[in-house]
Amino acid sequence: MINAVSKNRYFIFRRTIQIGLLLLFGGANWWGWKIVNGDYSAAYVLEWFYLADPHAVLQTFLAGFVLSSDAIFGGIIVLSFYALIAGRSFCSWVCPVNLITDTATTARKKWQLTKKEGFLGISRKTRFWVLGLGLILSAVVGVAAFEVVNPITMLHRGVIFGFGMGWTAIAAIFLFDLFVVEHGWCGHVCPLGAFYTLTGRFALIKIKHNSDKCTLCGKCFAVCPEKQVLNIIGKKSGFIRGACTDCGRCVEVCEDKALKFSIDNYKNIGVKNNE
Amino acid sequence: MAEMQNRNTRRDLLKNIFRGAGLLGLGGAVWGTAAEKLKASDIVLRPPGAILEEHFTKACIRCGICVEACPYNTLKLATVDGKAAVGTPYFEPRDIPCYMCTDVPCVPVCPSGALDPTELAGDDSGAVSSALDINKARMGVAVVDQEACVAYWGIQCDACYRACPLMGKAITLEFKRNERTGKHAFLEPVVHRDICTGCGLCQHACVTEKAAIFVLPRTIATGKVGEHYIKGWDKADEERLKNLKEEKAKKSSPEDVLNDWENLFDDD
Ligand code: SF4
Ligand code: SF4
Ligand code: SF4
Ligand code: SF4
Numbered sequence: 083m084i085n086a087v088s089k090n091r092y093f094i095f096r097r098t099i100q101i102g103l104l105l106l107f108g109g110a111n112w113w114g115w116k117i118v119n120g121d122y123s124a125a126y127v128l129e130w131f132y133l134a135d136p137h138a139v140l141q142t143f144l145a146g147f148v149l150s151s152d153a154i155f156g157g158i159i160v161l162s163f164y165a166l167i168a169g170r171s172f173c174s175w176v177c178p179v180n181l182i183t184d185t186a187t188t189a190r191k192k193w194q195l196t197k198k199e200g201f202l203g204i205s206r207k208t209r210f211w212v213l214g215l216g217l218i219l220s221a222v223v224g225v226a227a228f229e230v231v232n233p234i235t236m237l238h239r240g241v242i243f244g245f246g247m248g249w250t251a252i253a254a255i256f257l258f259d260l261f262v263v264e265h266g267w268c269g270h271v272c273p274l275g276a277f278y279t280l281t282g283r284f285a286l287i288k289i290k291h292n293s294d295k296c297t298l299c300g301k302c303f304a305v306c307p308e309k310q311v312l313n314i315i316g317k318k319s320g321f322i323r324g325a326c327t328d329c330g331r332c333v334e335v336c337e338d339k340a341l342k343f344s345i346d347n348y349k350n351i352g353v354k355n356n357e
Numbered sequence: 358m359a360e361m362q363n364r365n366t367r368r369d370l371l372k373n374i375f376r377g378a379g380l381l382g383l384g385g386a387v388w389g390t391a392a393e394k395l396k397a398s399d400i401v402l403r404p405p406g407a408i409l410e411e412h413f414t415k416a417c418i419r420c421g422i423c424v425e426a427c428p429y430n431t432l433k434l435a436t437v438d439g440k441a442a443v444g445t446p447y448f449e450p451r452d453i454p455c456y457m458c459t460d461v462p463c464v465p466v467c468p469s470g471a472l473d474p475t476e477l478a479g480d481d482s483g484a485v486s487s488a489l490d491i492n493k494a495r496m497g498v499a500v501v502d503q504e505a506c507v508a509y510w511g512i513q514c515d516a517c518y519r520a521c522p523l524m525g526k527a528i529t530l531e532f533k534r535n536e537r538t539g540k541h542a543f544l545e546p547v548v549h550r551d552i553c554t555g556c557g558l559c560q561h562a563c564v565t566e567k568a569a570i571f572v573l574p575r576t577i578a579t580g581k582v583g584e585h586y587i588k589g590w591d592k593a594d595e596e597r598l599k600n601l602k603e604e605k606a607k608k609s610s611p612e613d614v615l616n617d618w619e620n621l622f623d624d625d
Contacts, residue, residue: 124420138418142469150469219389225442230443231391231443235419236443
């Protein structure tokens with residue numbers, strides 16, 4: 083029992099934060115709590131200051147509207163937090179879609195659906211093209227192009243304000259991940275994940291690998307949603323960078339303590355991890 | 358052999374580039390069209406202080422903070438049902454109108470500038486700090502369908518008139534003699550668009566099965582006369598005449614016209 087908890091310690095912590103945040107945001111609308119109002123596009127914290135999604139702020143700027151300072155500063159705060167400290171941790175610690183796609187992955191493993199990645203020829207780099215395309219379209223069409231189809235805020239708003247027919251978009255992502263591409267949405271398509279991957283390159287918090295302790299058991303590969311970032315495992319010690327979501331799954335399953343949360347020392351930062 | 362392989366990889370590379378470009382173009386076309394379609398809606402009522410619809414959908418970051426600030430649950434966030442651009446706030450007065458809170462809690466909390474307090478600035482200085490005046494809201498304008506309004510039939514009803522927070526200003530009742538009965542009066546509701554805020558309390562109160570008075574966006578429900586009509590009986594409007602640039606009629610003699618052979622056969 084103790085072992086099971088310890089093997090899932092970050093998982094439990096993450097789910098607590100993810101669901102707790104949903105509750106805090108939901109409570110604002112359902113019961114009038116004043117802790118965080120709004121959603122993951124922008125939030126009003128303690129009726130004191132604002133946070134905003136930097137990707138949405140950037141799109142709006144490209145669409146040709148100068149947001150008021152509340153949204154701009156809100157975007158800068160969030161961007162600084164992830165860029166300087168927390169990397170791509172939004173994906174595994176905050177984003178509600180992660181709950182859906184993780185469930186799809188679990189089901190996929192359980193039912194032993196095809197493991198083959200890259201089916202349909204989708205590369206993990208696709209998301210960077212989606213990110214770029216979204217920014218270009220924002221400028222061309224004159225509206226924040228990803229925000230009009232964004233399933234992340236659609237899900238978040240759905241929980242807080244009611245789904246309407248919005249659940250279909252979420253179901254589509256679930257089915258896509260379950261039947262079409264393993265880690266399809268978060269690992270291949272989502273431009274917000276791509277955005278935080280790019281901005282999180284120099285963040286302080288990183289997973290550190292000690293290859294002297296590693297016995298090459300391969301448990302970390304089995305749980306990692308972005309396996310390509312583990313390319314140094316067993317080969318050399320160093321930091322896991324790139325598309326790593328800081329979910330900590332590898333840390334908790336590693337029985338040799340060869341992986342742990344750490345502070346980046348920026349050595350060899352130029353060496354490209356697979357993103 | 359090596360050269361052969363080289364050529365193959367080069368061909369693969371080219372193929373991949375073309376395939377990538379094709380997919381990107383296709384994706385861009387589909388996504389762009391969708392975004393264009395999803396970007397704005399013609400007939401939608403926005404919260405008080407909203408900037409023009411075409412800017413609003415750009416500006417609104419879709420956070421719903423205004424929705425949570427509204428104590429009457431007037432405001433809703435659009436889902437994918439197409440009532441408004443997804444995630445943006447709107448209201449449907451027949452369900453819940455805007456009750457025109459004097460402190461206007463929905464506007465100052467907006468972080469994006471989609472709801473602009475200066476639109477409601479109490480004095481005309483435009484300063485944000487001056488108290489907000491909800492009567493300056495222009496969410497839309499009420500329109501009466503005279504065929505469906507029972508007051509225009511001669512039946513007594515002043516539900517909309519009494520519901521209006523600007524009773525007697527935004528809506529007035531016009532008295533007319535009812536020739537059919539010879540002894541009754543018509544009390545016809547008439548909306549004055551310069552004062553109507555578009556709150557929709559009238560639409561909410563209307564007694565007919567489908568409201569005979571309803572709020573439409575101003576861009577849709579209002580016409581425009583144009584500069585060339587001037588109210589000769591209105592001193593202020595007369596002033597405009599003086600500011601108009603005199604357009605001097607081009608004087609040219611008949612010979613000049615005939616000699617200007619290059620333009621002789623021009624239609625204009
Ligand atoms: S990749 Fe996108 S959807 Fe997935 S967890 Fe990250 S932000 Fe959320
Ligand atoms: S003025 Fe009051 S009732 Fe009207 S939308 Fe704003 S908060 Fe709601
Ligand atoms: S508060 Fe402003 S940005 Fe947020 S939903 Fe309302 S209008 Fe849009
Ligand atoms: S919408 Fe109706 S109730 Fe509201 S101000 Fe206009 S006329 Fe009056």
